[in-house]
Amino acid sequence: MKSIVIAAVAAVAMGAAGAANAQEAAAKSAGCMTCHDVSAKKMGPSFKEVAAKYKGKADAPAMLEAKLAGAKGHPEVKAKGDELKGIVKWVLAQ
Numbered sequence: 001m002k003s004i005v006i007a008a009v010a011a012v013a014m015g016a017a018g019a020a021n022a023q024e025a026a027a028k029s030a031g032c033m034t035c036h037d038v039s040a041k042k043m044g045p046s047f048k049e050v051a052a053k054y055k056g057k058a059d060a061p062a063m064l065e066a067k068l069a070g071a072k073g074h075p076e077v078k079a080k081g082d083e084l085k086g087i088v089k090w091v092l093a094q
């Protein structure tokens with residue numbers, strides 16, 4: 001019984017890490033990392049800087065998704081829909 005519980009907890013923990021990795025991979029394949037880095041400034045601000053700027057702002061995910069999807073004031077990006085939503089969530093979690 002105990003081992004089943006441990007296995008379940010481990011699976012949940014790995015699932016959460018897996019989701020973050022998938023979003024990071026999506027950011028890479030969408031080309032975000034050409035102009036961004038998690039912690040260093042490149043052509044665009046670092047994602048840690050972006051996360052700090054929007055910390056505690058409830059409307060930030062929707063605003064950033066619209067900005068990136070509409071390519072208004074930001075270079076056009078390849079990701080859209082749920083993929084873009086996941087990437088923005090990952091960016092704001094840095």
Ligand code: HEC
Nearest residue numbers: 030031032034035043044045050064073074075077079087
């Ligand atoms: C061609 C280069 C380029 C690519 C590719 C790119 N960005 Fe950017 N990004 C920028 C620049 C330059 C800025 C700073 C100007 C601005 O805020 O739009 C920026 C700003 C941002 C911001 C902050 C916007 C704000 O209003 O504070 C976010 C978030 C962001 N990018 C996310 C992404 C994501 C996610 C992707 C991939 C889907 C991506 N970027 C791809 C160049 C790029």
